[in-house]
Amino acid sequence: MMKLKRHLNLEKKISLFVIAAALFSGCGNEQEKTDYVARVNNSFLTRDEFSHIIDTSVASNVQKNEVIRNWIDRELVYLQAKKEGITGNKEYNMLIKDSEKELAGSFLIKKISSGTKLNYAESDILKYFEQHKDEFRLNSNSFFLNLISFSDEDKAVEFRAMLLNSNWEKAVNAFRGDSSIEEIHSNIFLREEDIHPVKVARVVKRLYPPEISIVISDSERYYTIVQLLGKYAKGTLPPFKIIKPEVKERFIDEKTKEVVDQYIRSLYSTNDIEVKY
Template sequence: MTNCVKLLHNIPNSIILFSVVLIIGSCSEKKQKTEFIARVNDSYLTGEAFASLVDTSGLTTEEKNNAIKLWVYDELLYQKAVSEGITKKDDFLRIINDSKRKLAGSIYINKIIDDEDFDVSDDDLSKYYEKNKLYFRTDEDYFKLNKIYFNNEDKAIKFRNIAVESGWQNALNTFENDLSVIDKLNLQMVKESNLYPVQIAKIMKDFYPQEISVVITERPGYYSLVQFLAKYGKGSELPFESIKEEVKRRYKAELKTEAIENHIKELYSKNNIEIKK
């Protein structure tokens, strides 16, 4: 039998959460079933129940099989716990009740957030950035670059030749509808620690602006090349346009936090609350 501990470590968090829900909520079917994925005594895991708890479209066959095995392990433990009377003990009931309160509150907060309009304009973002530049200083070296990926090495070499002779943008225009292009990143800001593959990380520090790397084989059938644009040392303020999405995420997160705090204050004022010292 597959090592349970090893299996637990190798399964995505979504599956672990799924197993916890199964234990706490006892989601498995108790009546006799003819169509099911797995069974432990009189407890059944149906395809419908499995799909409602795990996004099966994003799982590999191995991950699905591991998720089912994990359900079996969980159900074995749950049934044994029930037979030992654990689910009727005060500490178990206390934890369940506390979890229900927190879960209900979290779901309510998510509903409040979903109902709010957090659309922000570019002008709002620019003002927020100017006011909070300190938060956007680099904690390590950053590199601004263009990068393109090919599934054909000869096409990657041809792209580089054009880019070197007449510019990166001209090469992009030439390969605009070429099916060998897997992906392309334009004007990306990347931390030094996130530079990949290793060959790029090693040579990037010695590049000069507009320099283009050789074609790098990241893995069979996957070829990339990079154009270095600029470097920002540790402690630098990154240009707004380069980190606009990061600014937006941070600003919207603050707006959401503020909305939650304001809603709690409103609830506080509308309810009879007494805290004894």
């Protein structure tokens, strides 16, 4: 789990991997694996598979360990289910068949989505925001902030001292490439419930812009500094420039969905379809 923000897509990636493993288990000859990050009996999580679940170049050790633990848990349950004959029953195989269709369909939709080039201007994003303002009103207290976490307390103290005497950009540049940095976020907009651990969230709620927090330590021995840039109450509409990334993401998602829907409609004309009640 990310210290700062919970990502449900991580769980989805792991679930997708497990479903795929179940679908294709037994296909081909099992080769000896030596380059792996985890093993349960004769099941392996290879480095290549691991990097497909999580971006190992930016993920912290905590995030990597969480992914590995989830994989081991799921693999243990899956292997036990095989021992108890679950994978041989009719209901399971019907579900696998449906899952195979869902998985294949998901890959096709992903292929179409990734191959779609949308033509739009920045003004289109602003126009979309203006047309959907009420939908972007906050459903919880939210914060616009800078955040950095270290695995070394002394480095965290040093960073905070530099930040107090300069600014965020200069401090970050001075520490760029430091191996003790676990994660760093500049100008990020977060709902209160998305700030983790809870200890950091509590400190953030007590800050006033542009206040800089103390060094916040947590149970996982990470040391975090937060600079609050703005706070916005539930029910308010944040400035466009702050939530522009979220607006843009939603705008692109809707435009991409329109392309996918149009593609699916085109399949109706090339297939023989009959509906009988």
